[in-house]
């Protein structure tokens with residue numbers, strides 16, 4: 001390891017070790033169970049089963065596994081299935097194909113794992129996390145060496161595994177520099193005898209497999225084998241389509257009108273899906289009505305601003321937008337969105353508010369990524385290929401019907417059109433310019449004109465009432481997905497397009513006490529803030545106070561040149577100038593995020609706390 005690496009590692013260690021290693025400092029009860037299980041397991045399987053485990057011995061693996069604080073699970077949705085554990089018959093043997101998260105092709109050939117519900121090893125898995133640990137261990141052994149390759153370069157179905165960086169255990173535990181800290185991190189149980197963090201497991205449809213019973217249940221009727229998708233610690237499940245048109249049945253999610261919910265793949269890269277049956281017309285109407293009725297200055301419908309300065313709204317996002325953070329419809333939709341994504345339980349800290357959008361003739365939103373570029377002024381860690389948090393998935397909801405010729409599509413400029421007759425970009429531009437009515441709508445060479453040609457030639461989705469689309473802004477390993485570049489196409493007729501978006505983050509989002517902070521900036525300040533906020537959260541009264549309106553004043557005392565041209569935003573929405581001696585008083589809610597921007601960059605973030613009257617100053 002180089003000098004710089006070492007220095008970096010030291011710094012990292014200081015900050016993260018505490019949280020990262022919580023998962024192994026929890027005692028040894030399970031180790032004992034694992035020891036027993038090892039014995040039982042050995043009795044269950046043929047002698048040649050272990051022959052491929054030889055390679056493990058040269059790796060420095062420590063057999064220490066923590067126990068689990070069972071009480072801390074009482075609130076977890078996962079545990080529900082455990083109360084009925086083994087009420088269904090669990091077969092003695094499961095045959096499975098193992099996939100890495102988000103990959104359509106399995107990583108292994110068929111793996112056979114012996115399961116015997118009377119086995120102490122199996123019995124000891126009372127919670128999702130020790131099930132993960134046990135299954136990871138079984139798979140590592142059951143794969144008969146195929147996934148274990150360490151120490152040499154080996155070709156596997158998942159690509160070449162290089163030296164000691166490869167192997168399934170390294171996939172599940174991506175190391176502390178690549179493992180975002182999730183809320184349940186300290187509950188993870190390290191894999192017996194490997195001392196690595198386990199994967200969590202899902203069906204192809206995003207249903208969590210959190211017990212041997214649910215593993216057995218995951219087998220589709222008429223099929224002998226189960227396809228299991230392994231998600232590394234700290235990461236989230238992601239659908240893995242192989243071809244356009246491929247469907248994913250989501251009948252495990254309840255529909256408000258008991259209809260079938262399913263995904264239809266619109267594109268493999270970018271990863272875009274039509275979510276059939278995600279919401280219903282009455283919900284679409286409700287969203288529009290609420291946006292129109294919003295009175296609060298911060299939430300009501302107004303011209304979008306993606307930054308710029310206080311006087312000019314964004315010139316490349318000409319729609320209007322409003323926020324719905326508290327209505328029942330917004331909450332229901334956010335929760336359903338998490339269900340679709342296979343994220344359970346629902347976490348407010350992973351969700352932005354429902355943002356409602358209205359477009360009139362000629363208005364649009366230029367192609368962009370929903371993944372937010374890191375800001376040098378903020379100590380939030382946005383880099384999701386590491387431990388950071390950023391937008392992970394977007395669900396777009398449409399409330400109005402638009403024909404293709406009417407514009408208003410959502411375009412994925414790097415995706416292939418679904419229309420075999422779609423024109424090239426050049427032809428589409430020529431057609432637009434030749435059309436008398438349309439050519440009058442946009443200036444020549446404007447971004448809107450260029451965008452119309454992209455909307456006609458690339459992958460685009462026309463709005464339909466109660467239709468919705470899902471896409472991802474990250475790759476399964478957290479890297480930003482540049483292919484997700486998309487925009488709201490110009491509306492070409494005298495008609496309003498209503499849409500809304502739900503943004504889900506991969507880990508606690510910007511502004512939340514648990515959000516990841518950069519390693520090299522403002523750590524001590526942030527730690528204090530985190531500490532303060534987490535003690536606030538621990539206050540049992542906080543829950544009741546959450547829905548109460550807070551009277552909040554934002555002030556610029558003057559004197560600090562950093563904030564000379566400050567502009568106040570509610571999240572990304574322009575609210576007002578906050579230059580020297582200016583102030584704004586608003587009614588807001590606990591957890592709301594207010595940003596101060598200077599020249600388009602966020603330089604300060606305030607999160608509304610629990611007190612009834614609050615003042616924030618720079």
Ligand SMILES: O=C(O)CCC(=O)C(=O)O
Pocket residue numbers: 357365370396408409410411486487488489499501
């Ligand atoms: O309006 C659309 O179709 C897309 C909106 C969008 O991409 C956004 O708000 O981030």
Ligand SMILES: [Fe+2]
Pocket residue numbers: 368369370486
């Ligand atoms: Fe977007």
